[in-house]
Amino acid sequence: MAPIKGFQLVLLTIAVSLGIFMNVLDTSIANVAIPTIAGNLSVSANEGTWVITSFAVSMAIVLPLTGWLARRFGEVKLFVVATGLFTLASVLCGLSTSLPMLIIFRVIQGAVAGPMIPLSQSLLLANFPADKKGLATALWATVAVAAPVIGPIVGGYITDNYSWPWIFYINVPVGLFSVYLTWSILHNRETETTKLPIDFIGLILLAIGIGCLQVLLDKGHDLDWFNSTIIITLAVISTITLVFFIVWELYEKYPIVDLTLFERRNFAIGTIAISLGYGVFFGSIVILPLWLQTQMNFTPTWAGLATAPLGIIPLLFSPFMGSIMNKVDLRIIVSFGFLVFSYCCFWLANFNTDIGFSNVAMIRFIQGIGMPCFFIPIIAILLSGLPDKRIASAAGLSNFLRILAGSFGTSISVTLWDHREALHQSKLVENLTLYNPRLLDVLQQLQARGLSKQASYAQIDTIIVNQSYVTATDDIFWISGVIFMGLLVLIWFARPPFFTKPIQAAE
Numbered sequence: 252m253a254p255i256k257g258f259q260l261v262l263l264t265i266a267v268s269l270g271i272f273m274n275v276l277d278t279s280i281a282n283v284a285i286p287t288i289a290g291n292l293s294v295s296a297n298e299g300t301w302v303i304t305s306f307a308v309s310m311a312i313v314l315p316l317t318g319w320l321a322r323r324f325g326e327v328k329l330f331v332v333a334t335g336l337f338t339l340a341s342v343l344c345g346l347s348t349s350l351p352m353l354i355i356f357r358v359i360q361g362a363v364a365g366p367m368i369p370l371s372q373s374l375l376l377a378n379f380p381a382d383k384k385g386l387a388t389a390l391w392a393t394v395a396v397a398a399p400v401i402g403p404i405v406g407g408y409i410t411d412n413y414s415w416p417w418i419f420y421i422n423v424p425v426g427l428f429s430v431y432l433t434w435s436i437l438h439n440r441e442t443e444t445t446k447l448p449i450d451f452i453g454l455i456l457l458a459i460g461i462g463c464l465q466v467l468l469d470k471g472h473d474l475d476w477f478n479s480t481i482i483i484t485l486a487v488i489s490t491i492t493l494v495f496f497i498v499w500e501l502y503e504k505y506p507i508v509d510l511t512l513f514e515r516r517n518f519a520i521g522t523i524a525i526s527l528g529y530g531v532f533f534g535s536i537v538i539l540p541l542w543l544q545t546q547m548n549f550t551p552t553w554a555g556l557a558t559a560p561l562g563i564i565p566l567l568f569s570p571f572m573g574s575i576m577n578k579v580d581l582r583i584i585v586s587f588g589f590l591v592f593s594y595c596c597f598w599l600a601n602f603n604t605d606i607g608f609s610n611v612a613m614i615r616f617i618q619g620i621g622m623p624c625f626f627i628p629i630i631a632i633l634l635s636g637l638p639d640k641r642i643a644s645a646a647g648l649s650n651f652l653r654i655l656a657g658s659f660g661t662s663i664s665v666t667l668w669d670h671r672e673a674l675h676q677s678k679l680v681e682n683l684t685l686y687n688p689r690l691l692d693v694l695q696q697l698q699a700r701g702l703s704k705q706a707s708y709a710q711i712d713t714i715i716v717n718q719s720y721v722t723a724t725d726d727i728f729w730i731s732g733v734i735f736m737g738l739l740v741l742i743w744f745a746r747p748p749f750f751t752k753p754i755q756a757a758e
Contacts, residue, residue, distance in 0.1 A: 266432035275398035307658030313365030317647030336363040338426030345416035369646035407555030453507040460492035468662035521633025530656030534664030560616035588624030589739040596732030671723035
């Protein structure tokens with residue numbers, strides 16, 4: 252079918268981009284609202300992170316179904332229906348009155364969100380002219396990158412000035428407009444459909460394995476990890492089911508996940524790089540606003556504004572990435588992106604309790620230089636050389652692993668953050684005894700200012716906890732910087748060319 256041109260192509264890009272924007276926005280808009288949501292629903296901030304992870308895991312589990320669903324019902328119908336159901340689920344999330352209720356609707360929202368991201372890529376690439384596919388990838392990535400950046404600002408503003416349910420209600424007009432515009436343009440350009448059996452066993456194994464692993468990561472810290480029978484049971488179940496899943500998918504005639512894609516070098520390297528990179532990146536954009544609000548007394552709005560400069564450069568320069576990707580070795584571009592990310596992580600690892608809004612905003616602005624050099628060229632690398640018929644499956648699998656890594660990154664970062672805080676706090680209090688002259692001197696100074704003895708001890712405790720959390724935050728970013736340096740090396744195992752005409756191989 253001939254590609255779309257002119258104003259219709261602009262409208263299609265807007266329609267699909269709105270769907271992507273709404274989808275990706277919901278992975279980050281709740282980040283700065285977690286303390287408020289947790290407080291309103293009478294749970295801890297750590298328990299509140301389930302609002303993020305439940306959505307991400309549900310979406311990740313459904314993502315591998317994208318290829319099968321697209322071949323069964325058609326890419327256009329699937330995208331439109333998924334976007335419509337996502338909009339409805341957003342309303343239900345806003346109406347939630349308890350954490351379990353909100354988590355259930357977030358699971359539903361994540362499930363219908365699964366096919367939207369890979370299908371948005373596939374629909375754009377299928378309908379753009381061949382000489383502008385690089386631009387299509389750049390436009391797609393621009394929206395995907397902008398949403399997590401705008402999310403904290405919008406989420407913070409709504410939380411401070413209205414109420415948290417409105418972070419979900421705002422999806423309604425966006426979703427309805429995306430559905431209408433997409434269907435009006437593409438309803439006569441449906442992809443071929445075919446009836447294929449669904450891999451129910453693979454789907455069940457995947458859901459059980461990933462679900463148990465996520466619960467293990469989320470609850471491990473609270474249950475004292477492998478000293479808990481529940482954690483041990485979850486570990487055994489997830490390990491067995493995931494091993495069986497891999498073996499089953501390798502021999503299943505119609506697998507839910509096409510693992511043979513990993514036989515392609517560029518797909519394997521690109522998917523590993525974008526998954527690990529996104530996991531580290533997303534973990535940091537959860538930890539930073541959480542720390543700013545719980546320890547540094549930032550409001551949700553100011554926490555969102557402090558992290559928002561990350562998106563300024565991507566918004567300005569991502570559209571131009573498509574024009575240079577054909578001229579420069581993509582590995583050089585990605586390496587530069589990872590280098591910037593690593594540098595900024597090491598910079599963040601030197602923060603202390605004296606940092607202010609401008610310190611955070613500046614470093615996030617500089618980190619934004621690496622954003623368009625990260626997502627856009629890696630997507631091009633992992634999809635390079637694939638036949639058109641495998642793009643939806645490849646995009647689904649890579650996005651499945653990327654989003655799953657983001658969910659795991661959130662859980663691991665929060666758990667590691669709490670663990671490191673406890674470790675640093677124990678070290679700080681080792682020498683705080685009544686025989687320590689410096690402690691006695693501080694107590695005297697506090698009491699001289701009018702504080703009671705009990706209030707003086709409470710003030711010292713607050714300082715210790717605050718210092719422990721900032722040191723734990725530094726640890727998280729130091730580890731992140733090391734990982735990004737490792738990914739910089741990994742990406743050079745990919746092999747050009749990255750923009751040759753795809754080989755029309757059989758499925």
